[in-house]
Amino acid sequence: xxxxxxxxxxxxxxxxxxxLPFSFLFDEMVIRLAxxxxxxxxxILPVITGLGLNFAITxxxxxxxxxxxxxxxxxxxxxxxxxxxxLISTPFAxxxxxxxxxxxxxxxxxxxxxxxxxxxxxxxxxxxxxxLFAGTIIPIRNKDLLLTSGVGIxxxxxxxxxxxxxxxLIPFGKVSEKLGQYPVTTLLVALFVFLLLNYFLKTxxxxxxxxxxxxxxxxxxxxxxxxxxxxxxxxxxxxxAAWGQIIFLQNIGTMQTYxxxxxxxxxxxxxxxxxxxTVEKASWKEALIGTFLFHxxxxxxxxxGQNLLGNAQIGEYFRAFVAYGVIGLALVLHAWEKDxxxxxxxxxxAK
Amino acid sequence: MKDFINRFGFPRLIIIIFLILLMAVAxxxxxxxxxxxxxxxxxxxxxxxxxxxxxxGIQAGIGLNFNIPLGIICGLIGALISVxxxxxxxxxxxxxxxxxxxxxxxxxxxxxxxxNRVKGQEMTVGNYVxxxxxxxMCIFWLLAPFRSPELxxxxxxxxxxxxxxxxxxxxxxxxxxxxxxxxxxxxxxxLILFFALFALIIWLYSRSHKGxxxxxxxxxxxxxxxxxxxxxxxxxxxxxxxxxxAAIGIIVYSQAFGFLQLYNxxxxxxxxxxxxxxxxxxxxxRASIAHVIIGTLLxxxxxxxxxxxxxxxxxxSMSEVIRIIVSNGIIxxxxxxxxxxxx
Numbered sequence: 281x282x283x284x285x286x287x288x289x290x291x292x293x294x295x296x297x298x299x300l301p302f303s304f305l306f307d308e309m310v311i312r313l314a315x316x317x318x319x320x321x322x323x324i325l326p327v328i329t330g331l332g333l334n335f336a337i338t339x340x341x342x343x344x345x346x347x348x349x350x351x352x353x354x355x356x357x358x359x360x361x362x363x364x365x366x367l368i369s370t371p372f373a374x375x376x377x378x379x380x381x382x383x384x385x386x387x388x389x390x391x392x393x394x395x396x397x398x399x400x401x402x403x404x405x406x407x408x409x410x411x412l413f414a415g416t417i418i419p420i421r422n423k424d425l426l427l428t429s430g431v432g433i434x435x436x437x438x439x440x441x442x443x444x445x446x447x448x449l450i451p452f453g454k455v456s457e458k459l460g461q462y463p464v465t466t467l468l469v470a471l472f473v474f475l476l477l478n479y480f481l482k483t484x485x486x487x488x489x490x491x492x493x494x495x496x497x498x499x500x501x502x503x504x505x506x507x508x509x510x511x512x513x514x515x516x517x518x519x520x521a522a523w524g525q526i527i528f529l530q531n532i533g534t535m536q537t538y539x540x541x542x543x544x545x546x547x548x549x550x551x552x553x554x555x556x557x558t559v560e561k562a563s564w565k566e567a568l569i570g571t572f573l574f575h576x577x578x579x580x581x582x583x584x585g586q587n588l589l590g591n592a593q594i595g596e597y598f599r600a601f602v603a604y605g606v607i608g609l610a611l612v613l614h615a616w617e618k619d620x621x622x623x624x625x626x627x628x629x630a631k
Numbered sequence: 632m633k634d635f636i637n638r639f640g641f642p643r644l645i646i647i648i649f650l651i652l653l654m655a656v657a658x659x660x661x662x663x664x665x666x667x668x669x670x671x672x673x674x675x676x677x678x679x680x681x682x683x684x685x686x687x688g689i690q691a692g693i694g695l696n697f698n699i700p701l702g703i704i705c706g707l708i709g710a711l712i713s714v715x716x717x718x719x720x721x722x723x724x725x726x727x728x729x730x731x732x733x734x735x736x737x738x739x740x741x742x743x744x745x746x747n748r749v750k751g752q753e754m755t756v757g758n759y760v761x762x763x764x765x766x767x768m769c770i771f772w773l774l775a776p777f778r779s780p781e782l783x784x785x786x787x788x789x790x791x792x793x794x795x796x797x798x799x800x801x802x803x804x805x806x807x808x809x810x811x812x813x814x815x816x817x818x819x820x821x822l823i824l825f826f827a828l829f830a831l832i833i834w835l836y837s838r839s840h841k842g843x844x845x846x847x848x849x850x851x852x853x854x855x856x857x858x859x860x861x862x863x864x865x866x867x868x869x870x871x872x873x874x875x876x877a878a879i880g881i882i883v884y885s886q887a888f889g890f891l892q893l894y895n896x897x898x899x900x901x902x903x904x905x906x907x908x909x910x911x912x913x914x915x916x917r918a919s920i921a922h923v924i925i926g927t928l929l930x931x932x933x934x935x936x937x938x939x940x941x942x943x944x945x946x947x948s949m950s951e952v953i954r955i956i957v958s959n960g961i962i963x964x965x966x967x968x969x970x971x972x973x974x
Binding site (some may be wrong): 383387389392394396397398407411412576586597598603604607608612614 | 697728745747748750751752754755756758759762763766767769770773774789790835902948949952955956959960962963966967
C-alpha cells in the first residue's frame, strides 16, 4: 500500500501549488476516470493469469481504431455508429488477442518485454497498412479520410459524428443540470464491466486463470489446459482494450491515427501500478485508485511545474518520468522480492 | 535445403532477399550506387560501436542491454562539456570520451548491482529503467548550468537546445581522418578504424582469462559457481563494459551525424542496436564480434537502400515504417526462440 500513499501525498502537495479550484479538478477527474477506466481494467486478467503486465493492449487499441476508421469511412455517426464500431472491433480484437496469446506462450518467463515489443511491431504493421495500403489496395470511400496525395489515412481524424455518443447517452441532464455535465453513462458502463469481471473470476474459467497464475505446473497436473487458458485471458484483455480505446476516443472527439494507440499500454500500466498493483496481483480496487491518482498527477503536474520551478516543460517531463519511473520501480521491487523468496527457498533446501 | 535455412536463420534469409530485391530496384531506378555505398560505410561506422555495446551484456548473461540509454547519456554529458569548453577536433573527441568513461563506469556499476537483484527480468527492468533515466535527464537538460551559446537557446526558452550542432567542435573528426576516395565512393577510414580498435579490444578480452570467466558466468551460472567464479561480479563487469561502449558509441555517432540529440532522442536507441546484433546471428544468450559486423552491415544497408527506393515508389515515411517492422520483428523472433538457439 506504500505506492498509492506516496502518490496521494505528491498529488495533495502538488495540487496546492497549482492554485486550481477544487471544483475544476473534480470535474476534470470525473471525465478522465470515465475515459480511462476500461483501458486499465483490461490489464487485470493477464496479471491474474500470471502473464504479468500486458503491454500488448496496444493491439486492442489498434483494433478499436480500425473500427473507428471503418465507421468514419461510411460516415455512420451517433450511438448507432458507436455500437457498430464496438461490434466491428471485437472480431479484430479476438484475432489480435489470439495471436498475442500464441506468441506469449512461446516466450514464457519473458512475457512482459515480449508484449512490449509486440506492441511496437504491431504499430509498424498498422502504419504500413494505413499509410501505404489505404487508398491503394484498400478502397476508401470517404475522401476526407485520405491524405491529399490520395494514399494513406490522414494523421488526424475528426470523430465529431460519434463524439459523446456514449457519454451522454442517457440524458441525465433532464434530471439535474449538474449531473448532465458528467459522462454518467460511461461511468455506469465501467461499473458494469467491473461487476462482470468480478463475476467472471468466480466462474470455472476465472478460477482456472487464478490457478494458472498461481502455479503453472500444479494447474497442468490438475487438468487445466494452461496454454488455452492463457490465450483466452489475453483475448479478453485485448477485446476490453479495443472497447476501452473506442470509449476513450468518443470522449476526446478526434483521433491521432498514428499516435493515439502508442501510449495506451504505458499509461494504463502505470495507472494500475500507481494504484498499488504488482506484476502478480491486481484487482478493480488498484485500477480505480491508480487511474485516479495517475491522472490527477497528469492534470496538476504542468501547472505545478510552472508555479514551483517557473517552467511548465519541467512538469511535462516530470509526468513522463513518473509514468516510466513507476513501472521501472514496480518491476524492480517485484523481481527483488521474488529473488529474495528464491534465495530463502534454496537456503532451507540446503539445511 | 531445409538444413541450410535452419543453420543460416530464417529471418536473416528474408532480410538478405529483401536487400537484394531493393538493390535490384535501386539499379533499375538509376539511383547512384556509389552514394549508397558511401552512406552504408558511414552509417556502419556510426552505429557499430553502439551495437558492440550489446556484446558484453549478452556474454555476461544479462541479455539484450535495453538500458544503453544510460551509457548514451554519459556520452552526451561528456560531449556537452567538451563543447562548453570550446574544445575542437581530436582534443574535443578524446576529452568527451575521457569525461564520459568514468561517468559510465559509475552508473554502469550501480545499474549492474541492481540487475543482480532482478535476475530473469533484466530486459524488462532495463527497458523501463532506461526510459525513466531518459525522462529524468530531460529535466536535467532544462536546468543544467551550461553557458556556451552553442548549447543554449539563443533567445527565449530555457535549458539546452534539442539538437546541438557540432559544426565548430568535433563534427566529422573521425570521418575525415585518413579518408580517401575510390571513384565516387568515400571511405571514412578513421571511423572504421576506430570501431576496429574497440572490436579488437572486446575480442581480445573475450579470449583472455577474465573475459572467459565472464562468458562462463553468463552461459551457465551453476557451472561458473562450481568453478569458483563470482557470477554477480562478472555480471557487473559485463554491464559496466556495455555502458562504457554505449557512451563512446554515441560520441562517435554524434560526430558523424554532426549533432548531439538531447531530450527524448536516447529513448528508443536500444531497439535498433539490439535488432542489428540479432540480425547478425546473435541470440539473447550468445553474441560475437562477427555478429556485430554482419548485423550492422545488413541492417544499415537495408535502411540506406530502402530510403531512396521507397521514396520513389511510395510515401516518404515508409522507410521509417520498415525500420520499425524489421527491428521489432527480429527482436520478437529472438525472444520467442528457446534460450540458447541463434535468432
